[in-house]
Amino acid sequence: MIEVENLKKAYGAEKSVDGLSFTVKPGMVTGFLGPNGAGKSTTMRVVLGLDAPTSGTAKINGKRYTRHRAPLREIGALLEARAVHPGRSARDHLLAVGSTHGSTAKRVDEVLDIVGLTKVARKRVGNVSLGMGRRLGIGAALLGDPHTVMLDEPVNGLNPDGIKWIRTLLRDLAAEGRTVFVSSHLMSEMALTAEHLIVLGRGRLIADVSVADLIESSDHGVRVRTPRPDQLVSGLQRHGVKVTSVERGLLHVTGMTSEAIGVHSLRAGIPLFELAPQSASLEEAYTELTRDAVEYQGTTTTSFGEAA
Numbered sequence: 001m002i003e004v005e006n007l008k009k010a011y012g013a014e015k016s017v018d019g020l021s022f023t024v025k026p027g028m029v030t031g032f033l034g035p036n037g038a039g040k041s042t043t044m045r046v047v048l049g050l051d052a053p054t055s056g057t058a059k060i061n062g063k064r065y066t067r068h069r070a071p072l073r074e075i076g077a078l079l080e081a082r083a084v085h086p087g088r089s090a091r092d093h094l095l096a097v098g099s100t101h102g103s104t105a106k107r108v109d110e111v112l113d114i115v116g117l118t119k120v121a122r123k124r125v126g127n128v129s130l131g132m133g134r135r136l137g138i139g140a141a142l143l144g145d146p147h148t149v150m151l152d153e154p155v156n157g158l159n160p161d162g163i164k165w166i167r168t169l170l171r172d173l174a175a176e177g178r179t180v181f182v183s184s185h186l187m188s189e190m191a192l193t194a195e196h197l198i199v200l201g202r203g204r205l206i207a208d209v210s211v212a213d214l215i216e217s218s219d220h221g222v223r224v225r226t227p228r229p230d231q232l233v234s235g236l237q238r239h240g241v242k243v244t245s246v247e248r249g250l251l252h253v254t255g256m257t258s259e260a261i262g263v264h265s266l267r268a269g270i271p272l273f274e275l276a277p278q279s280a281s282l283e284e285a286y287t288e289l290t291r292d293a294v295e296y297q298g299t300t301t302t303s304f305g306e307a308a
Contacts, residue, residue: 001023001024001026001060001061001062001148001179001181002023002024002027002047002058002060002075002148002150002181002293003023003024003057003058003059003062003172004020004021004022004023004043004056004057004058004059004061005021005057005058005059006020006021006055006056007019007020007021007053007055007056007057007058008048008053008054008056009039009042009043009044009046009051009053010292015038016042016203017039017042017046017053017203018039018156018202018203018204018205019056019204020039020043020056020200020204020205020290021056021205022052022205022208024148024179024181024197024198025179025196026147026148026174026177026178026179027174027175027177027178027179028174028194028195028196029170029174029180029182029193029194029195029196030079030179030181030182030194030195030197030198031182031183031184031190031193031194031196031197031198031211032044032181032182032197032198032200033183033187033197033198033199033200033203033286033290034182034199034206034290034293035184035290035293037202038200038201038202038203038293039200039202039203039204040200040201041079041159041183042119042182042203043058043078043200043307044077044150044152044183044192045079047060047065047075047148047150048065048075049054049064049065049066050079050303051136060074060075060148061074061075061147061148062205066073068102069123069196070144070164071126071236072097072100072101072143072144072146073101073144073145073147074144074147074148074306075103075145075146075148075149075150076140076141076142076144076146076148077123077131077141077150077151077152078134078138078140078141078150078151078152078154080136080137080152082133083137084125084133084136084137085125085138086124086126086127087124087125087126087289088110088124088125088150089121089123089124089125090117090120090122090125090128090132090136090139091108091109091112091121091122093125093136093140094108094111094112094136094139094140094143095108096145097140098144099142101143101144103143104143107143107145110140111139111143112139112257113134114137114139114142114169115136115142115167116135116137117131117132117136117139118248120132122177123267123274125251126132129157129308130156130157130236131158132253133157133163134155134156134157134162135156135158136159138154138169140168143277143305146178146180147178147179148178148179148180148181149173149178149179149180149184150181151168151170151181151182151183151270152183152186153183154166154170154182154186155183155184155186155189159171163215167192167194168192168195170182174195182194183247185283186225187281187283188247188282188283189288190211190259190271190282191211191281191282191283194211195210195211196208196209196211197208197209197211197214199214199286199289199290200293201290201292201293202293204225206290206293211222211282214282214285215279215281215282215285216281217285218284218285218288218289220262220276220277220278220279220280220284221252221253221254221277222252222253222254222256222257222258222275222276222278223246223250223251223252223260223274223275223276223277223278224250224252224253224261224272224274224275224276225249225250225263225272225273225274225275226251226270226271226272226273227249227271227273227307228270228271229248229249229250229251230246230267231239231268231270232251232265233271235264235268236253236256236261236264237258238286239264240255241253241255241256242254242255245275249273250267250274254277257277258275258276261275262275270301301306
């Protein structure tokens with residue numbers, strides 16, 4: 001379990017993390033989301049004791065990282081996959097990491113097999129692909145068989161098979177009762193992998209919510225088809241509902257549930273041929289949630305140098 005309580009981290013006058021509190025629970029994959037500059041990397045570094053907090057606490061399984069006698073058995077982390085000596089082989093790198101905690105050569109070989117690097121175990125790390133480097137970083141995180149796993153952008157550089165592999169791995173780790181905390185900008189992967197989300201914006205907590213609840217909270221309206229659209233529009237607008245005509249007989253309604261629309265239509269004697277809530281994607285719900293927290297926003301252009 002990861003527990004962050006009233007965490008603050010400032011670099012001079014700049015507040016990277018400002019009064020942040022959340023808990024990452026075991027038994028599920030928790031996604032860590034937020035726009036660039038939201039404070040995700042800083043938070044992860046503080047959890048691992050790489051940065052000292054200005055105030056507040058970050059604990060792993062009840063203790064600060066530096067208080068654990070064998071921290072790699074408590075939390076395995078990947079923050080920077082390329083933080084490896086390029087002249088070492090993948091196996092030698094894991095042997096060196098494992099030597100700090102008494103990991104055996106047998107455990108190193110087990111981990112190489114888990115991350116799919118057995119065939120290139122003797123190859124120098126400087127000569128492997130970005131995806132292979134990412135797998136090695138994940139292997140180092142798993143080396144101590146930790147209770148908690150924290151990965152920053154684990155799918156970067158992986159091909160489709162690799163992305164499917166890491167998705168399955170994360171789910172399996174959570175199913176074993178481990179705490180799994182994953183930062184990512186790929187909403188499509190978070191939708192398929194995570195059950196819960198911690199969302200930051202400008203160093204503050206925006207949401208601590210399940211994936212399902214976040215998507216459900218985003219109102220993307222109801223698709224309605226009727227042979228009497230004008231009568232239905234007139235009735236709904238009296239309730240302050242926004243109605244957009246998609247085409248003759250097909251409407252898009254926001255501000256009223258499908259159940260309420262159905263009841264209104266029944267009472268008004270208006271037949272309906274279609275009544276379907278429009279589900280938001282996680283990406284749409286996330287974009288709506290973090291709209292005011294985006295620090296860097298580009299300008300839509302029709303051509304280079306010409307604003308739309």
